[in-house]
Amino acid sequence: MLATLSEERLADAVDLLKELINVGVGRAAASLSELIGLRIELSVPEVWTSCDGREISGALNERAAMVVWQEFTGDLCGRAALAFPEASGLSLAALLAGSDVPASELDLELSGVLLEVGNILLNGMMGTIANEAHNTLQYMLPVLHCGGDALTRVLQSDSYESMELLIADVRFRVQERAINGSIVIGFSFGSVLQLLTSVQPELPVPNLESFEDQVFQAE
Amino acid sequence: MTSLVAGLDSTTLDGGALWHMVPLGICVFDPDLVVHGWNRQLESWTGLASADVVGCRLTEIFPDFALARFGGRICAVFQSGMPTVLSATLHQEFLPIRNGNSPDAPSMIQETRILRLSANPPRAVATLADMTHSMRQQQLLRHDRAQLLKTQQALESANASLQESLALSAANNEKLLAEIHERRQVEADLRRQTTEYIATKARESKHRQHLEQLVRDLTIARYSAESAARAKSEFLANMSHEIRTPMTAILGYIDMLQDPDVAAELRREAKESIHQNGEHLMEIINDMLDISQIEADKMTVEPVALPVRDTAESVVEMMRPRAAQQGLALDMRMVEPLPPTFVCDPVRFRQILVNLVGNAIKFTPQGTVNISVKWLEPFTARGRLAFTVADTGIGMPDEVLRELFQPFVQADSRMTRKFGGTGLGLAISQRLAKLLGGEIQVTSTLGVGSTFTVEFPCPGEPAPRIFPQPGSETKAAAPQPNGALGGMKILVVDDAADNRKLLCFHLQKAGAVYETAENGQEALEKIANAADHPFDVVLMDMQMPVLDGYAATAQLRQRGDQTPVIAVTAHAMAGDREKCLQAGCSDYLTKPIQRDVLVSTTVHWHQKSLALAAQ
Numbered sequence: 001m002l003a004t005l006s007e008e009r010l011a012d013a014v015d016l017l018k019e020l021i022n023v024g025v026g027r028a029a030a031s032l033s034e035l036i037g038l039r040i041e042l043s044v045p046e047v048w049t050s051c052d053g054r055e056i057s058g059a060l061n062e063r064a065a066m067v068v069w070q071e072f073t074g075d076l077c078g079r080a081a082l083a084f085p086e087a088s089g090l091s092l093a094a095l096l097a098g099s100d101v102p103a104s105e106l107d108l109e110l111s112g113v114l115l116e117v118g119n120i121l122l123n124g125m126m127g128t129i130a131n132e133a134h135n136t137l138q139y140m141l142p143v144l145h146c147g148g149d150a151l152t153r154v155l156q157s158d159s160y161e162s163m164e165l166l167i168a169d170v171r172f173r174v175q176e177r178a179i180n181g182s183i184v185i186g187f188s189f190g191s192v193l194q195l196l197t198s199v200q201p202e203l204p205v206p207n208l209e210s211f212e213d214q215v216f217q218a219e
Numbered sequence: 220m221t222s223l224v225a226g227l228d229s230t231t232l233d234g235g236a237l238w239h240m241v242p243l244g245i246c247v248f249d250p251d252l253v254v255h256g257w258n259r260q261l262e263s264w265t266g267l268a269s270a271d272v273v274g275c276r277l278t279e280i281f282p283d284f285a286l287a288r289f290g291g292r293i294c295a296v297f298q299s300g301m302p303t304v305l306s307a308t309l310h311q312e313f314l315p316i317r318n319g320n321s322p323d324a325p326s327m328i329q330e331t332r333i334l335r336l337s338a339n340p341p342r343a344v345a346t347l348a349d350m351t352h353s354m355r356q357q358q359l360l361r362h363d364r365a366q367l368l369k370t371q372q373a374l375e376s377a378n379a380s381l382q383e384s385l386a387l388s389a390a391n392n393e394k395l396l397a398e399i400h401e402r403r404q405v406e407a408d409l410r411r412q413t414t415e416y417i418a419t420k421a422r423e424s425k426h427r428q429h430l431e432q433l434v435r436d437l438t439i440a441r442y443s444a445e446s447a448a449r450a451k452s453e454f455l456a457n458m459s460h461e462i463r464t465p466m467t468a469i470l471g472y473i474d475m476l477q478d479p480d481v482a483a484e485l486r487r488e489a490k491e492s493i494h495q496n497g498e499h500l501m502e503i504i505n506d507m508l509d510i511s512q513i514e515a516d517k518m519t520v521e522p523v524a525l526p527v528r529d530t531a532e533s534v535v536e537m538m539r540p541r542a543a544q545q546g547l548a549l550d551m552r553m554v555e556p557l558p559p560t561f562v563c564d565p566v567r568f569r570q571i572l573v574n575l576v577g578n579a580i581k582f583t584p585q586g587t588v589n590i591s592v593k594w595l596e597p598f599t600a601r602g603r604l605a606f607t608v609a610d611t612g613i614g615m616p617d618e619v620l621r622e623l624f625q626p627f628v629q630a631d632s633r634m635t636r637k638f639g640g641t642g643l644g645l646a647i648s649q650r651l652a653k654l655l656g657g658e659i660q661v662t663s664t665l666g667v668g669s670t671f672t673v674e675f676p677c678p679g680e681p682a683p684r685i686f687p688q689p690g691s692e693t694k695a696a697a698p699q700p701n702g703a704l705g706g707m708k709i710l711v712v713d714d715a716a717d718n719r720k721l722l723c724f725h726l727q728k729a730g731a732v733y734e735t736a737e738n739g740q741e742a743l744e745k746i747a748n749a750a751d752h753p754f755d756v757v758l759m760d761m762q763m764p765v766l767d768g769y770a771a772t773a774q775l776r777q778r779g780d781q782t783p784v785i786a787v788t789a790h791a792m793a794g795d796r797e798k799c800l801q802a803g804c805s806d807y808l809t810k811p812i813q814r815d816v817l818v819s820t821t822v823h824w825h826q827k828s829l830a831l832a833a834q
Contacts, residue, residue, distance in 0.1 A: 031291075035309065070302075097308045101365045108350075108357045112306035112330055119304040127299045139301045141332055 016196070017166055018047040020129050025170055025183060028124025032117060038095070041173035045183070049192070050165045064151035064182060065089070066106065068118020070142045072126060075135035076195055077188040080126050082118040083151045088172075088179040089114055095174055106146055115144045125183060133198040155186050164192045244314070244329075244347035247336060250297045252277040252286075255342060264316050264327065264349070283315040296333050297341050305331040307350040318351060328354045462503060465496030472496075501811065506643040509570075513650040517794070520564040520654050527557050530565070531592050531606065534572045542580050547588055549580075554593040561604045561677045567651045568675075571659070572606055574644040575671045579610035583668070586611030598679035603657070609670040615663040623661060624649040648673070703818050704731035707825055708752065711735045712742040712768065713760035713787070718810070722758060722787070725814045731821075738763045739771025746775065746782065754782055755825050758817075761788040761799060769802040776803035781831070783824035787812060 022045055033040045064083030071079050084092065090103055093110035096117065103110060119142040130137045145154055155165065165186045172179040187195065238245060239259040247256030253276050257269040265272075267280065278284045288310070292303045305313055313331035317324040329347045336342040472489040475481055481489070512518040535551045542549040579588040588610045595603045615623070624646050649659045656676045663669035709731045713719045719735050726733045734754070736742035743766070746754060757775075761768035772784050786799035789810045796807040805824050808817060 099361065101361050101368065103364075107360065108353055109308045109361070112350075113308045116304045116306040116309055119302070123295065123299070123301040123303070127295070127301060130299065137300070139299075141302045141334065142304055 018045065020132055021045055021047055021125060021166075021183065021185075023132075024125030024128030025121070027128055028121040029172075031120045031124050035116075035120060038175055043171040046167075046169040048167055050167065063149055065147060065149070066114060067145045067150040067154050068115055068122065068142050069145065069154045070119070070122050070126070071140040072137045073140075074137040075198075076130075076133075076137060076191040078186045078191055079154060080122045081151060081154050081184045081186070082121050083182045083184060084114075085180055088181060089146075091177055092117065092172070092174060092179045092181070095177065106144075111144055111146070115142055118142050118144070121183065125185075129185075129195070133195055135195070135198065151182075151184065155184065164188075166192065241346075242349075244316075244345075244349070246277075246314070246345045246347070247342055248277060248345070249343075250294070250341050252284075252293070254280070256344070261314075261347070264318075265314070277314070281315050285310075289313065293333060293343065296335050296343050297338075300335045300338065302335070303333045305329075305333070307354055313345060313347055325351070327351050458503065458507065462500060465499045465503075468496040469493050469500075497811070506647060509647045509651075510643045513647065518650070518654060520567050520651070522562045522564050522655060524560040524562050525565055525568065526560055527592065527604065528553060530563075530568065531572070531590070534569055534576065535590055538573065538576045538580065541577070542588060545580055545583075546585065547580060547583055548586075549576075550587060550589045552589065552591040554591060556597050557592060557594050558597070558602075558604070558677055558679075561675055563655055563675055564651075567655060571648040571651055571673055572608075574648045575606075575608040575659075575673065578644065579608050579612065579669070579671070583610040583612030586668070594677060595674065600678050602677045602679045603674040604677035605672050605674045607670060607672040609668065611668040614665040614667050614669055616665050620661060620663055624659070702730035703822055704729040704825075707731045707755040707821070708749075709733045709821065710742060710745060710749075710754040710757045712737075712739065712757065712763070712771070714738055714763040715760070718760065718787075722812065722817070725812070725817055726821075728814075729818045729821075737765075739766030739768055739774075741765070742771050743774060746780065755828065756821050757782055757784045758787050758821075759784050759804065761786055761790060768804075769798070772799075772803040781828070783828050785820055785824060787817075 025042060025045060029040050029042050063085060065086040066084040066089035067081050069079050069081035086105075090106065090110065093106065093114045094101075094103060097109055097113045099109070106114060122142065123139075126137065126139070129135075165184060167182065167184045169182045172181055238256075241258075242260060243258075244261040244264055245256065245258040246254060246261060248254050253274065254272050255274075257267070257272045259269075262268055265280075272280050278286055289305070292305070295301060296303050307328045307330040310329075310331070312326055312329045314329065316327040316329070318327050328350045330350045331345055331347050333343055333345045336344045469492075472493045475489050476486060509518070531553075532551065535549060539549050576588065576590065588608065591607045591609075593605045593607070595605050645659070652659050652673050652675075657674045659671060659673045661669060661671050704726060707730075709726055711719055711722045711726070711733055712735070713722065714737050719737075723733050723735065734745055734749075736745050739759075742757065742759070746757070759768040759772060766774075768786060768788070772786075775782070775784065783805040784803065786804040786807045787810060788795065788799065788807070790798075799807045805827075806820055808820060
């Protein structure tokens with residue numbers, strides 16, 4: 001479906017999406033910072049599109065072994081996922097839970113924390129997109145998947161015949177710790193075009209060079 | 220909302236039953252937090268009946284409700300329809316519920332999910348899961364895990380420290396091993412050095428013993444040499460005396476003979492004394508020659524088979540006049556069985572036996588001298604022929620017996636003075652006996668007498684080979700009457716005028732015609748000049764100036780002249796005879812010349828020459 005857009009318009013649309021995601025991630029991070037009372041730094045997300053979940057998984061810097069994802073339906077259908085490499089997921093969860101006991105895998109406590117963090121970030125981002133696109137979306141409860149190539153498993157769900165994937169790769173820094181995470185949104189076939197069509201008239205073409213890293217400080 | 224609540228109130232399985240059956244606290248509320256639904260689990264947890272809470276605000280029901288914390292998130296749920304998850308870890312509780320409904324009871328830890336049930340009327344449902352036990356378990360697990368990690372760290376630390384200490388102990392071990400190795404090497408070195416030291420010590424000890432032995436040997440040798448030198452000096456002094464004594468008598472009597480007034484009887488006695496003293500001088504000189512030859516290992520013997528009886532008897536018969544002269548009986552006994560012959564050097568055998576019998580006679584003032592011949596262990600391989608001479612003489616003490624056979628040692632020099640002789644006879648006899656494979660043994664008692672036994676090997680099965688006794692033909696020849704050399708022409712060659720004169724005197728007295736020459740050269744000329752009437756015999760001195768006897772004789776033989784040449788020489792040492800014969804001499808006579816021997820030898824060779832010429 002993306003191919004139906006001219007190359008120029010496609011580029012513009014992608015830029016717009018990047019801006020939306022940037023704004024959404026920013027809001028999400030602000031919510032998280034507010035919640036946990038810790039300073040969170042976010043890098044400028046790297047955004048690209050693909051049709052292959054495995055390609056996405058392979059393109060990430062590290063294999064995403066911990067994934068919190070939420071399914072959404074309505075004007076747009078798909079799945080939004082927050083994916084962490086194992087070390088980063090454990091580190092972030094332990095940091096937020098205030099645990100100083102090193103963990104080799106997610107336990108009940110850490111998985112609860114990670115699930116809530118995913119819920120906040122995904123809500124923030126999807127809320128922004130839905131608002132900007134004037135879409136009405138219904139959301140399922142967030143789900144946590146761990147182990148192996150969890151992201152590929154989430155994105156290759158049988159629920160959708162095929163998906164167009166929008167990927168925003170964001171790096172977090174929490175309490176001076178380097179924690180990598182990626183937000184991946186998989187839209188069902190046609191949803192991206194719908195999204196682009198709906199947002200394009202409203203949004204100015206963003207200047208990507210004006211993008212800067214965002215810092216969210218809990219008050 | 221009504222339909223939902225009504226649905227929730229229903230008791231059917233597709234609504235109300237589940238609503239009350241799930242082990243979750245479920246609460247339905249609106250944006251103002253007014254409760255519209257309260258399931259039984261919540262009733263049970265809070266002790267608040269649904270009827271009492273429905274229609275009330277949550278903030279009224281729970282004054283501690285954290286509106287500030289959850290307000291925004293709840294609001295977002297209603298606005299965007301996005302569900303919210305409130306984790307037990309981050310929030311502990313959504314509704315402040317006490318377990319057991321007591322104010323002191325611990326708070327219930329909850330995990331809450333808030334979903335928008337409907338946008339119009341706006342309703343949200345919160346489901347609360349009691350996580351108290353799970354979190355407690357989680358905390359215990361985490362505590363245990365922390366403990367385990369701590370233990371692990373401690374173990375790792377201990378392990379590391381153990382490893383370190385192991386490494387250290389390994390290092391120490393290596394060091395110890397190295398030290399042990401080094402010590403072993405040192406020990407081995409020490410052991411080797413000790414062994415070497417012991418070996419060196421042993422060598423030193425051996426060398427020292429050897430040196431000490433050498434010193435002892437040298438000392439003994441020195442003493443021996445000194446003793447020998449002393450003995451020789453004494454011997455020489457004695458010999459000098461012994462020679463001087465007869466020489467004095469000879470010279471004195473000769474002086475006396477030169478006096479024309481001396482009576483004829485005195486002249487006869489003087490001549491007899493001169494002869495006796497000359498004989499004694501000869502005896503001394505012969506003994507000296509013998510002992511010097513023996514000492515120089517130059518003495519040789521020529522054993523031949525000798526008839527036992529004849530040989531023994533001839534000696535006894537020879538000595539009988541001397542015994543009789545002294546008034547002694549000389550008995551001889553042959554103990555049967557006796558072998559017909561025994562192997563011995565005839566000259567040396569006679570010398571030994573004469574010495575033993577002579578001594579017996581000499582040292583026996585009265586009584587008898589018994590001679591016996593016995594075959595010891597007859598007819599066996601160890602058979603020996605023993606000649607025993609027993610006397611009833613003065614005998615000898617043990618200290619004399621011990622050194623009786625030592626040359627140059629005279630137990631009592633006075634003995635020699637008293638009894639005469641050189642004192643060498645027994646030493647010579649013993650040496651000769653040993654050269655002939657035998658030995659002289661002696662037993663003696665002072666004042667009773669002595670017994671000397673000489674034994675010679677005489678095995679039991681000898682082939683009886685009888686040889687004529689050499690010497691008997693010439694040396695034991697009967698005295699030749701005057702004129703025995705009648706008609707013979709003899710050349711006397713000697714550089715000493717006295718010897719020439721003496722020889723000529725004897726020849727003339729025996730009826731021979733003679734000529735003289737003073738050296739070999741002159742002799743050769745005289746022989747050559749006398750071709751018409753050649754000399755029958757030549758008496759040749761060997762040591763002469765111009766041309767000595769050896770060269771002259773050799774030249775004579777080279778000319779093909781076979782005239783008998785009899786060597787007349789003062790060289791009486793072993794080998795001299797051979798040297799003369801080798802030079803071409805027919806026979807060999809030693810000075811001083813015995814008249815009878817000279818005559819008989821001359822006759823013998825003249826006759827032999829004639830016989831050869833006749834052939």
